[in-house]
Amino acid sequence: MGDLSKNFSRAEFECRCGCGSAKVDPLLIETLQTIREAAGIPLRVNSGVRCPEHNRRVGGVSNSQHLLGKAADITWTGKAATLYALIYTLYKAGEIPHLGYVKLYRGKNFVHVDVRTPKSNLVAGWE
Numbered sequence: 001m002g003d004l005s006k007n008f009s010r011a012e013f014e015c016r017c018g019c020g021s022a023k024v025d026p027l028l029i030e031t032l033q034t035i036r037e038a039a040g041i042p043l044r045v046n047s048g049v050r051c052p053e054h055n056r057r058v059g060g061v062s063n064s065q066h067l068l069g070k071a072a073d074i075t076w077t078g079k080a081a082t083l084y085a086l087i088y089t090l091y092k093a094g095e096i097p098h099l100g101y102v103k104l105y106r107g108k109n110f111v112h113v114d115v116r117t118p119k120s121n122l123v124a125g126w127e
């Protein structure tokens with residue numbers, strides 16, 4: 001049981017440098033919760049909110065959505081490519097309308113999800 005939604009807690013989104021930054025956009029939580037329920041198994045948040053210092057350290061782009069609490073890098077016990085496919089299907093079905101961008105990192109086996117506005121051309125093109 002999470003304190004942000006049924007399955008997610010603020011602690012999972014805290015900046016990994018220990019600074020305490022954990023201001024998450026509710027639309028991101030709503031999106032992840034829908035994905036979680038469709039997945040039927042836990043999603044792990046590898047990276048949620050990042051402060052500017054930590055974002056630089058991990059090589060994030062300067063305008064990263066992680067800085068705004070609008071992005072999460074997620075993984076599960078299955079292949080990231082399968083998770084990506086699930087997210088695509090949910091978006092096409094109108095289940096996660098706030099999705100702004102998604103990217104599969106096949107080699108590192110995680111999926112970046114964010115609720116940026118305006119949406120990226122990728123996601124807008126799926127409509």
Ligand SMILES: [Zn+2]
Binds near residue numbers: 054
């Ligand atoms: Zn930090």
